[in-house]
Amino acid sequence: MQYQIGHADLKLILALVRGRTLARAAEQLQVDVSTVFRAIRKLEANLQVALFDKTRRGYTPTQSAKALAEQAERAEQALEAARIALTQGENVISGTVRLTCTDAVLRSLLLPGLAELMPRYPAVALEVATSNTFASLSRRDADIALRLSNAPPEHLIGRRLGRSSYFVCGHERYRRGYGPLATELPWIAPDDSLADHVSVTWLRQAYPSLTPRYRCSSMSSVGSLVGAGLGVAALPDFMISSLDGVERLGPALPGCDTDIWLLTRPDNLSLRSVQILFDELANLLKTRIADVCQA
Structure with missing residues (x-):
């Protein structure tokens, strides 16, 4: 047997x-x-x-x-949720919620909200996956997505939390070179894995003959190189405040404003854990976005 x-x-x-x-x-x-x-x-x-x-x-x-x-970890979490339910009553929120966003959004927008929210729900396990596409949500590998998009997929529902603008950024020493001599600066940009990113489209239109000195596979990496003083890049406003020594070198870039959405599938809102985290995250993030975007 x-x-x-x-x-x-x-x-x-x-x-x-x-x-x-x-x-x-x-x-x-x-x-x-x-x-x-x-x-x-x-x-x-x-x-x-x-x-x-x-x-x-x-x-x-x-x-x-x-x-x-x-x-075994899932069984461990289930037991912990059961113990909390016994001590806190039948209204306790428990279960596993899967959330997807990009690296840049995670670090600059989501983490402060999670730090405030998650201690309220000790029986909820959160799985965070960083990705640049909506694919994981569409394949039901995630329950909630925090995304920058002016055209979110029609099969998803959600809340528009705010709007982000892009600025050319860098350390103060690059300010004098930005303008007529901008093409001579060391530019940092996303690589071909983000070929349709709004900052790539703008750079291609603004400086068609420019070849970036550095190319990265994520906006988080682009921001890290700018923060290290290696050059200049077009960055969303919510990233700028978290980068020491980085300044806006000019006005907001035309045609780059992007909506910030918290999204889910309609059927997910029948799950109490997803619905409550979705609503509370939306409220926390809306305040956070108002503070850091275009500030």
């Missing part, structure tokens, strides 16, 4: 995945090292599957162990 894996087995695997050594796993489980060693050997024999590879650095989990550890 095939071995039926139990809760104790999942706890054992998760402890060793997290600890990577028998000693750390034993400490988490409050048993001795030999007990962990024997239990893992016995479990692998029962399952007829290798769960860990022993290396000089410790125990490296196989794909099988990683998959089981993921299930």
Whole structure:
């Protein structure tokens, strides 16, 4: 008869995945090292599957162990949510909510809101995926998306939180060169993975013969290079305040204003955890955007 894996087995695997050594796993489980060693050997024999590879650095989990550890974490979260529900009552919000945004939006807009919001809901687990497209939301791999778009997909619903403008930015020493000599400055721009980005379109139209000195695969990386003083770039207003020493070198760029949307699928709002986080995030972010955009 095939071995039926139990809760104790999942706890054992998760402890060793997290600890990577028998000693750390034993400490988490409050048993001795030999007990962990024997239990893992016995479990692998029962399952007829290798769960860990022993290396000089410790125990490296196989794909099988990683998959089981993921299930163990979900079970752990479910138990914690049940405990909170018992102490806080039936109105507690629990479950896993998946959110997608870009790296730049995560760092400059979303993180301050999450820091304020998530402590209110200790039974909610949040999974954050950074992506430059709407694909993950459309494939149902995410529940909520925070995006910059003037034409969000029609199959999604949401709230327009504000509007962002773009400015050419850089350290103060580049100010004198911006203008007639702008093409001689070291420009930083998104690479071909963001070929349709609004800043790329503007740069191509404003300076058709310009070849950027630096090209990056994300706006977050573009901002990091500008912050390091390596050159100038067209950046959204909400990123500028978080970059030390970076200034706006000119007025808002024409044709680059972009709406900021919090989006979800209509069916997601039937999930209480998604609906509450969606509404509260929208309110927090709208205030944040009003403070940092075009400031």
